[in-house]
Amino acid sequence: MAALTSEEADQASSDLEKRIVEAFDVFDHGGSKTVDVREVGTILRALGCCPTEADIQEIIIQVEDQETSGSVRLDRFLPFVSQLIQENKYPPASPEKLLKAFQTLDSEGQGFLTKECLSRMLTDDVGGVEPFTKEELDEMLAVAVNNESGTIVYEDFINLLMVRLINTTAKFTI
Known part of the structure; x- marks a missing residue:
């Protein structure tokens, strides 16, 4: 498989970020770029990840808004989840x-x-x-x-x- 060019990698990263934002927005009922922490697992699974509940709790610790407990802001969620997906951290079973x-x-x-x-x-x-x-x-x-x-x-x-x-x-x- 040929390596991606810089332009192709940038496009793939941009596409990934768009998909994450789209999945996040489904649960952003107030349009405030925040979701309830209870939606994190659902969003991750909608993106093709298969984390356990323990994995989700660890992710929540990383992305939960420190000022507004119980919520997750997109600006913190997006880079973290983008990295998880790029690293193929929680792949589904074969x-x-x-x-x-x-x-x-x-x-x-x-x-x-x-x-x-x-x-x-x-x-x-x-x-x-x-x-x-x-x-x-x-x-x-x-x-x-x-x-x-x-x-x-x-x-x-x-x-x-x-x-x-x-x-x-x-x-x-x-």
Whole structure:
């Protein structure tokens, strides 16, 4: 792969910053260039990052407005998150790893999981795995459940995730 020219790197950085600002603005309800700290994880995930809740808490410590506790200002968030993304700090799992995880859950090898089964597994606090919140589960199921069968055909879901990930991150390659 050829190295980017200075101009291409500048354009990629500019595109990245625009995407971060766009994601941030979705949660800037007052137009004040600030968001509630509780939105940081959602913004990061919308940008294709996959941090844990502990990672998010560490990021909040770095970006939270010292004068207005509980809020994050864009001017502090933008450079910090831009650097995280450029360093590929919180990449998503590979398609192979996701497939293996779904196959492990699908003990009968059917190629799908029921909504109830997956919901239970993702919300139970078992084995040191961070459980999904109700909001995270609802968001995932809205995309994952096949409308015709009412199940999660996991190979289709993984393919959908990969397409979305490529579309989200293609502009960030620096």
